[in-house]
Amino acid sequence: MVIQSNMSPKAIVEVWENTVDVFNKYKVPLTEEILETFVEADILGTLLKEINTIVGSSTVTCVEGG
Numbered sequence: 565m566v567i568q569s570n571m572s573p574k575a576i577v578e579v580w581e582n583t584v585d586v587f588n589k590y591k592v593p594l595t596e597e598i599l600e601t602f603v604e605a606d607i608l609g610t611l612l613k614e615i616n617t618i619v620g621s622s623t624v625t626c627v628e629g630g
Contacts, residue, residue, distance in 0.1 A: 566616055566621050567580075567583075567612060567615050567616050567619065567621060568612070569598065569599045569600035569603075569608055569612060570598050570599070570600060571598060571599060572595060572596045572597060572598050572599070573587050573592055573593065573594045573595060573599065574594045574595055574596050575596070576615065577594055580615075580618070580619045582618055582619070583615045583618055583619065586611065586614050586615050586618060587611075590603075590607060590611050592611065599611070599612075
C-alpha cells in the first residue's frame with residue numbers, strides 16, 4: 565500500500581509507527597484530518613515521499629485493489 569494524501573496522519577502512524585518522526589520533522593499534527601486538507605502542497609510531496617520510503621512502499625509495490 566502506498567501512503568497517500570487522502571490519509572490522515574493519525575491513521576498512518578497507527579499502522580506505521582516509525583513514520584511519527586517524519587510528521588514531527590515537518591511539524592504535522594497527528595490529527596484525523598486528511599493530509600491534503602492542511603499540509604501545504606510544496607511540502608506534501610516531499611513528506612509523502614519520505615514516509616513511503618521509510619515504510620518501504622512505492623507505486624511499484626502497490627497492486628490494484630489492495
